[in-house]
Amino acid sequence: xxxxxxxFALALATVTGVYAxxxxxxxxxxxxxxxxxxxxxISISGIRFRMFNSAxxxxxxxxxxGGTSDxxxxxxxxxxxxxxxxxxxxxxxxxxxxxxxxxxxxxxxxSPYIGGEILFNMHSETSIDEEWNTGDEQVATTTxxxxxTTFGLNVVAGTDYYFASNIYLGAEIGFGxxxxxxxxxxxxxxxxxxxxxxxxxxxxxxxxxxxxxxxGTIRLGWLFN
Numbered sequence: 001x002x003x004x005x006x007x008f009a010l011a012l013a014t015v016t017g018v019y020a021x022x023x024x025x026x027x028x029x030x031x032x033x034x035x036x037x038x039x040x041x042i043s044i045s046g047i048r049f050r051m052f053n054s055a056x057x058x059x060x061x062x063x064x065x066g067g068t069s070d071x072x073x074x075x076x077x078x079x080x081x082x083x084x085x086x087x088x089x090x091x092x093x094x095x096x097x098x099x100x101x102x103x104x105x106x107x108x109x110x111s112p113y114i115g116g117e118i119l120f121n122m123h124s125e126t127s128i129d130e131e132w133n134t135g136d137e138q139v140a141t142t143t144x145x146x147x148x149t150t151f152g153l154n155v156v157a158g159t160d161y162y163f164a165s166n167i168y169l170g171a172e173i174g175f176g177x178x179x180x181x182x183x184x185x186x187x188x189x190x191x192x193x194x195x196x197x198x199x200x201x202x203x204x205x206x207x208x209x210x211x212x213x214x215x216g217t218i219r220l221g222w223l224f225n
Contacts, residue, residue, distance in 0.1 A: 031221025
């Protein structure tokens with residue numbers, strides 16, 4: 001299937017490439033980032049918006065908002081009057097990447113650039129476990145929450161290849177610094193007998209790092225006025 005998709009992409013580039021046109025200034029740009037060679041090729045890892053002030057200058061912002069919710073069910077035990085119990089694990093992520101690009105002449109179809117961006121990410125995790133409180137004959141829950149906040153700076157270099165008018169494929173590499181602060185792990189209880197003590201929040205510290213990085217996705221975008 002991947003070979004078929006690649007064949008049609010190359011065919012489209014061959015047929016329409018003669019009409020390829022890149023930015024001239026004043027356009028706006030939306031692009032999606034995907035991993036065509038990954039295990040889940042149609043997954044989108046982010047959306048980016050660019051606004052070209054001129055043919056060689058662009059302001060950009062990347063955005064990702066997403067989350068997961070996984071539930072496992074413990075079947076009811078009718079013999080002991082225990083209802084169905086559900087354990088839930090949830091995550092939520094928000095990432096913002098505002099930045100600036102300086103484009104160079106390149107060729108009629110190729111638009112290389114350098115630039116910089118700021119990275120901001122918020123990540124949260126919640127685990128909710130249910131169990132049967134035989135003493136009070138009710139469902140009791142234990143909720144555990146933690147997460148992290150990341151801030152970073154990145155210098156980038158990339159290129160856009162216009163295989164059709166106002167439509168391009170691109171790739172990008174970078175060099176940057178990122179610092180992550182992990183939130184305390186907080187555990188709360190509900191539905192347990194009086195006197196059930198909740199543990200103190202557990203600090204998780206943080207980490208930082210710097211060096212080259214590579215965006216392992218293909219960027220597909222289009223220009224519009």
